[in-house]
Amino acid sequence: MLKTRVIPILLFKGPDIGLVKSVQFDWLRTVGNPINSARVYNSRNVDELIFLDIGARRDNRQINYKVVNDIFKECFMPLTVGGKIETIEDVRKLLLIGADKISINTAAIERPELISEIANSYGSQCVVVSIDAKKSPEGKYLVYCSGGQKKTNLSPDLWAKQAEKLGAGEILITSIDRDGTRQGYDIQLIKNITNAVKIPVIAAGGAGNPDHFVEAVKKCSANALAAASIFHFTQFTPNSIKQKMRQANIPVRL
Amino acid sequence: MTVIIDYGLGNLASVAKAFKKAGSEIVISSDSNLISKADHLVLPGQGAFSDGINNIRKLKLDKILYQQVLKEKKPILGICLGMQLMANIGYENGECQGLGLIEGKTIKIKASAKIRLPHIGWDNVEIEKKSTIFSEIPNNSDFYFLHSYHLVPSDKSLIVATCDYGQKFVVSAQKGNIFATLFHPEKSHDFGIKLIKNFLEC
Numbered sequence: 001m002l003k004t005r006v007i008p009i010l011l012f013k014g015p016d017i018g019l020v021k022s023v024q025f026d027w028l029r030t031v032g033n034p035i036n037s038a039r040v041y042n043s044r045n046v047d048e049l050i051f052l053d054i055g056a057r058r059d060n061r062q063i064n065y066k067v068v069n070d071i072f073k074e075c076f077m078p079l080t081v082g083g084k085i086e087t088i089e090d091v092r093k094l095l096l097i098g099a100d101k102i103s104i105n106t107a108a109i110e111r112p113e114l115i116s117e118i119a120n121s122y123g124s125q126c127v128v129v130s131i132d133a134k135k136s137p138e139g140k141y142l143v144y145c146s147g148g149q150k151k152t153n154l155s156p157d158l159w160a161k162q163a164e165k166l167g168a169g170e171i172l173i174t175s176i177d178r179d180g181t182r183q184g185y186d187i188q189l190i191k192n193i194t195n196a197v198k199i200p201v202i203a204a205g206g207a208g209n210p211d212h213f214v215e216a217v218k219k220c221s222a223n224a225l226a227a228a229s230i231f232h233f234t235q236f237t238p239n240s241i242k243q244k245m246r247q248a249n250i251p252v253r254l
Numbered sequence: 255m256t257v258i259i260d261y262g263l264g265n266l267a268s269v270a271k272a273f274k275k276a277g278s279e280i281v282i283s284s285d286s287n288l289i290s291k292a293d294h295l296v297l298p299g300q301g302a303f304s305d306g307i308n309n310i311r312k313l314k315l316d317k318i319l320y321q322q323v324l325k326e327k328k329p330i331l332g333i334c335l336g337m338q339l340m341a342n343i344g345y346e347n348g349e350c351q352g353l354g355l356i357e358g359k360t361i362k363i364k365a366s367a368k369i370r371l372p373h374i375g376w377d378n379v380e381i382e383k384k385s386t387i388f389s390e391i392p393n394n395s396d397f398y399f400l401h402s403y404h405l406v407p408s409d410k411s412l413i414v415a416t417c418d419y420g421q422k423f424v425v426s427a428q429k430g431n432i433f434a435t436l437f438h439p440e441k442s443h444d445f446g447i448k449l450i451k452n453f454l455e456c
Contacts, residue, residue, distance in 0.1 A: 001377065001378065001418065002373065002375055002376070002377045002399075002419055003375055003376040003396060004375075005375050005376065043445075045443055047375070047376055048375075054310060071268065072268075072271075073271070074440075076272065076440070076441070076443050076446065076447065077443060078398055078400070078441045079399070079440075082295060085300075094412075095265060095300075096266070096267060097267055098265070098267035098268050098271065100300075100400065100441065101269065101400075105399065120302075121301070121305075122263070122300060122334075123300055123301040123302055123400070124372060125372040125400045125401060125402065126300060126376065166361055169372050169374070170372075179342070198365060198367075198371070199370055199371065199372070200370045200374050200375070210390075223375070224375065225368060228301075253376040253396045
């Protein structure tokens with residue numbers, strides 16, 4: 001049986017700062033060195049790792065290929081890489097270094113054909129479309145891009161559907177409201193996405209304890225759960241969370 | 255020396271790193287001289303069947319492979335798309351001919367409400383028949399998958415392992431010196447490295 005994955009996310013700001021963790025995409029707090037973190041996660045036998053160079057767009061620079069390469073050397077598990085990836089050439093370089101999946105967000109909104117270009121060249125399984133969404137005061141979800149800085153008029157479920165049609169192999173949905181709060185996943189938002197598409201959905205934003213993971217699987221059939229704060233600021237590990245998931249009859253790899 | 259065959263579509267760095275960890279000297283190449291000098295060959299792969307086979311033919315790698323694998327009986331491991339390309343026929347982006355190293359066809363997994371495609375993640379592998387590459391690997395160990403298509407061998411006696419994702423399909427096959435896995439051993443932590451070590455002993 002296919003296991004529900006638990007995926008740590010590494011957010012990288014730049015070589016001087018290293019890894020950061022945000023709260024609602026703001027208030028960046030330094031949380032360590034990306035290479036050491038990758039090494040620890042590899043030794044803990046995690047299911048997968050997502051590395052997002054959020055500094056690339058914020059500081060208008062290229063994704064840091066050197067750090068991606070150094071992280072890759074530590075990983076004998078699947079690695080998803082994102083951060084201002086805009087061309088098929090960027091994708092090619094990252095896959096050559098050793099990335100398995102490419103996460104695109106703002107570039108896909110600005111130029112949706114990029115999704116098809118990557119899918120046609122490297123297969124759908126290689127394209128993760130990452131969607132950051134926020135609830136408006138009226139209760140309507142809207143997609144934000146550029147690291148949560150720019151509001152769009154896209155609705156997350158319709159955008160996910162379009163991305164699927166263009167060739168995306170997976171959707172990574174992050175709740176900006178819940179990011180870093182450790183109050184639990186945004187169940188409604190995730191449910192909107194899992195109902196809209198037939199490709200796997202990775203939920204992110206808000207996980208603070210193992211029950212949140214169980215809830216996101218039971219209530220909205222997420223295929224994978226990504227998280228960062230919980231691993232940086234609590235004692236819970238991917239394995240202790242999966243123990244709890246197994247007790248709730250969710251298939252996991254332990 | 256192991257040659258990881260470069261036909262422009264594989265996740266070559268991952269495969270190379272895992273083979274190094276398993277103790278092999280590796281070369282990534284499409285050069286026929288190097289391929290003929292190798293002790294072991296790996297046909298990795300990511301991407302679409304049609305692109306894969308077209309690239310292989312363009313580089314004339316099919317002829318070298320037939321010579322080395324069918325005549326010289328050199329051990330080869332096909333991984334993911336590499337396994338799929340071993341079939342006679344594939345149906346991704348239209349029907350096209352494959353390498354025919356393992357008689358059969360490569361078709362898409364049936365999707366449904368609960369069966370989302372691609373099949374991404376860790377799934378348990380049921381060993382159906384003894385094969386060197388699964389030596390000392392417990393039955394139903396989890397391996398990492400990232401695909402939507404699978405090879406259906408015509409000769410059922412070649413089936414080594416299966417997986418159940420909505421339907422049962424073949425995830426490992428062996429025909430003499432030809433080995434194949436639909437999952438990615440290079441991404442599957444310790445059991446993956448063990449499988450590669452086992453292959454290197456063939």
